[in-house]
Structures are given as structure tokens and as C-alpha cells.
Amino acid sequence: MIGDNFATPQAPGRGVTIGESLQITGREWLDMVRTPREQAELKAELIAPFRFLRRFIYLAVLGSGSLGAFIFALKALAGKPNSLPNLGVQVVVVAIATGLWRWESQRHQRLVNRLNQWERRQ
Numbered sequence: 001m002i003g004d005n006f007a008t009p010q011a012p013g014r015g016v017t018i019g020e021s022l023q024i025t026g027r028e029w030l031d032m033v034r035t036p037r038e039q040a041e042l043k044a045e046l047i048a049p050f051r052f053l054r055r056f057i058y059l060a061v062l063g064s065g066s067l068g069a070f071i072f073a074l075k076a077l078a079g080k081p082n083s084l085p086n087l088g089v090q091v092v093v094v095a096i097a098t099g100l101w102r103w104e105s106q107r108h109q110r111l112v113n114r115l116n117q118w119e120r121r122q
Helices: 026-032 036-047 051-077 083-121
Strands: 007-009 016-018 022-024
Touching: 036 083, 051 083
Parallel strands: none
Antiparallel strands: 007 016, 016 022
């Protein structure tokens, strides 16, 4: 058959069937990962699945705010006084995006460390 080499999903909780005879469950997928740190990273990703999307949004806002701050700083240097409030807004946007990025990183690191410690106790 053409599709024999592809993984086919089964009912929830039953794992994935690869080919016709090999079935892998969720726990076996985690056991395939080599180090406890990698397992903790995967479990953290399962707990917070939209972390990548949030970090992408923070990065986009950070880039946009930085570019806006650069442009408004050049306008302020050129002598346009009405650009100073806009520069302040852009600086605040950059500060908030940076703070959220750092908070997300610290929160993820604490979660991974906690999961790693929990895995060692088991």
C-alpha cells in the first residue's frame, strides 16, 4: 500500500500506529528523548503550548517599537517638537515588550527546573 509507512492516529489515549505492527504511546514518546532536561522541556511545552506564539508577538512588538523609537528620535533631533510624545510612547512599548520577554523566559525556566526536579524524584 502507498500509505503504509506513514503514522496513522488512533483513538485518543491509544497512541500512534506506525506501519502495521508498531504502536507508540505518549509516555513512550517521552522515553525516546534522551536526557531528563529534554523531557522537562517537552513537558513544559505541553503545559504552555502557545509560548512560541507569545514570544513571536513580543519580538514583533519589540522590533516595531524599536524602529518607531529610532524614527521619532531622528525627528526629535531634526527639531520637530511634536515627535517627543511619540518617542516616549515607543520607548514605553519597547520597555513593556522587553519586560514581557524576560518574564516569559524566567517563568519558562522555573517551570522546566521544577519539572526536572520532579522527574528526578520519580
